[in-house]
Amino acid sequence: MTWKQMFTSSVGKKLIMGFTGIFLILFLIVHVALNACIWANDGGKMFNAGAHFMGGTVVPRILEIGLFAGFILHIIQGIMLEIQNRKARGNVKYAVNYNNRGSKWYSRSMGLLGTLILLFLIMHIAHFWLPNRSHQGFLLGEEINLYETMKDVFSNVWVVVLYVVGCISLAYHLAHGFQSAFRTIGVHNKRYNKMLTSIGYAFAIIVPLAFALMPVSFYLGWIN
Amino acid sequence: MEHYNMNLNLKVWRQKNSNTKGEFKMYRVENISSEMSFLEMFDVLNEKLIADGEEPIAFDHDCREGICGACSMYIDGKPHGPWHANTTCQLHMRAFKDGDTIVVEPWRANAFPVIKDLVVDRTAFDRIIQAGGYISVNTGNAVDGNSLPINKDKADASFAAAMCIGCGACVAACKNSSAMLFLSAKVSHLALLPQGEPERHSRVLNMIDQMDKEGFGSCTNTGACEATCPKEISISNIAKLNQEYLCASLTSEK
Numbered sequence: 001m002t003w004k005q006m007f008t009s010s011v012g013k014k015l016i017m018g019f020t021g022i023f024l025i026l027f028l029i030v031h032v033a034l035n036a037c038i039w040a041n042d043g044g045k046m047f048n049a050g051a052h053f054m055g056g057t058v059v060p061r062i063l064e065i066g067l068f069a070g071f072i073l074h075i076i077q078g079i080m081l082e083i084q085n086r087k088a089r090g091n092v093k094y095a096v097n098y099n100n101r102g103s104k105w106y107s108r109s110m111g112l113l114g115t116l117i118l119l120f121l122i123m124h125i126a127h128f129w130l131p132n133r134s135h136q137g138f139l140l141g142e143e144i145n146l147y148e149t150m151k152d153v154f155s156n157v158w159v160v161v162l163y164v165v166g167c168i169s170l171a172y173h174l175a176h177g178f179q180s181a182f183r184t185i186g187v188h189n190k191r192y193n194k195m196l197t198s199i200g201y202a203f204a205i206i207v208p209l210a211f212a213l214m215p216v217s218f219y220l221g222w223i224n
Numbered sequence: 225m226e227h228y229n230m231n232l233n234l235k236v237w238r239q240k241n242s243n244t245k246g247e248f249k250m251y252r253v254e255n256i257s258s259e260m261s262f263l264e265m266f267d268v269l270n271e272k273l274i275a276d277g278e279e280p281i282a283f284d285h286d287c288r289e290g291i292c293g294a295c296s297m298y299i300d301g302k303p304h305g306p307w308h309a310n311t312t313c314q315l316h317m318r319a320f321k322d323g324d325t326i327v328v329e330p331w332r333a334n335a336f337p338v339i340k341d342l343v344v345d346r347t348a349f350d351r352i353i354q355a356g357g358y359i360s361v362n363t364g365n366a367v368d369g370n371s372l373p374i375n376k377d378k379a380d381a382s383f384a385a386a387m388c389i390g391c392g393a394c395v396a397a398c399k400n401s402s403a404m405l406f407l408s409a410k411v412s413h414l415a416l417l418p419q420g421e422p423e424r425h426s427r428v429l430n431m432i433d434q435m436d437k438e439g440f441g442s443c444t445n446t447g448a449c450e451a452t453c454p455k456e457i458s459i460s461n462i463a464k465l466n467q468e469y470l471c472a473s474l475t476s477e478k
């Protein structure tokens with residue numbers, strides 16, 4: 001059994017999805033905690049200090065490469081999985097579908113939800129990461145004031161709506177993905193599975209809600 | 225429960241063989257007793273078709289008591305019909321009412337090609353079993369059954385997994401046409417017992433390898449398989465299978 005075989009089998013592909021999924025969940029915790037500093041309501045001082053640590057110092061910038069790798073692996077593997085799984089049904093589809101009687105709609109729509117998140121990500125990167133990094137010359141140059149950029153970006157109601165839609169997609173992706181990832185990597189103890197399902201639902205509500213409240217807070221002037 | 229008779233409309237998939245395109249045909253059956261099984265209702269229809277000089281509808285069946293797994297019918301969008309934890313042969317017509325239209329399709333999966341009408345080729349499952357669903361035993365006298373202590377909870381879990389009758393409903397129900405519930409039942413059943421220990425690692429690797437060759441999809445834990453399984457095989461067996469696979473592939477020397 002080679003490493004290649006290990007990760008290209010049907011179960012191996014899922015192991016990649018599961019491990020990268022959990023890695024991305026950990027990233028979300030860091031991301032949401034840091035961004036929550038905007039609610040310190042200090043004109044962005046605390047937030048910009050955090051953003052500087054993440055974007056302007058060496059170690060987090062090296063870790064950033066790992067984050068991109070995690071995203072890319074998850075996305076490529078996710079798309080390939082979706083294509084192969086659709087093919088496995090064959091040419092003739094069912095006339096009547098099992099639908100919600102057997103599973104939740106969002107559990108069956110991980111590919112669609114992931115694609116929505118991907119579209120959101122492209123817009124999100126274009127709003128903040130790209131302007132900042134290009135200003136830095138992609139090294140450790142001077143950063144832009146991200147707090148002011150946020151204020152600016154989130155003054156457009158349509159951008160705020162798109163961010164909220166992105167967060168809703170993420171919420172449903174995680175409502176299935178959180179507990180599914182642990183099953184995928186082999187957690188089969190019924191007690192833990194139950195606990196992880198509950199934690200997963202809580203995570204899927206709290207984290208995307210906090211993210212969604214950020215553009216809303218700027219737009220409605222709750223912080224300034 | 226009150227006994228009653230009913231007239232039904234059936235929309236059934238007809239397909240001459242694996243090389244031809246199939247289509248739905250409408251049939252009407254009359255005076256069906258609520259106490260008949262779904263297959264007996266099909267017997268009535270087939271008698272009528274034969275009497276009319278038409279080709280009877282081909283469908284798989286054997287035990288007709290819910291233990292062999294042959295009776296594969298996808299009824300109104302659910303494998304084995306509307307009842308929970310039930311096989312088509314044990315589905316009774318009291319599940320329906322007079323005037324109902326029932327849609328009957330074969331299992332749909334690349335790995336289960338249609339042979340004729342509602343009959344699909346499920347030998348892919350046999351090849352998966354052959355790849356690793358066995359244990360080594362010594363020849364000679366049978367050992368005393370009590371000489372091997374087995375934890376009661378594990379014995380129960382193993383027995384629950386061994387209930388799988390290989391019907392393929394899990395594949396039919398899964399949006400990914402994944403055979404993971406079936407495979408996980410077979411792997412858990414043996415991995416939980418000391419008798420399954422000698423081939424524990426090679427079994428899971430070989431069986432998954434065979435499953436992939438057959439063209440089944442990858443599991444994404446939607447839960448549709450567990451909801452439709454006539455033997456209530458638990459989806460936690462799939463997580464157990466994933467763990468078995470991870471351990472076996474990480475420790476493999478080859």
Ligand code: HEM
Binds near residue numbers: 445
């Ligand atoms: C921050 C963003 C994301 C997080 C936290 C995340 C998290 C997860 C998790 C935890 C799983 C479950 C893995 C498993 O069951 O083994 C999953 C599955 C999946 N993800 Fe993502 N994901 C993200 C973004 C994306 C993106 C951008 C795509 C783009 C195509 C995507 C596509 C998929 C697909 C297709 C699955 C289904 C596979 C399955 O159900 O196992 N995800 N994701």
Ligand code: SF4
Binds near residue numbers: 391394449
């Ligand atoms: S796991 Fe259940 S649905 Fe799947 S083959 Fe076995 S008995 Fe049938």
Ligand code: FES
Binds near residue numbers: 284286287290
């Ligand atoms: S005919 Fe044997 S289980 Fe239905």
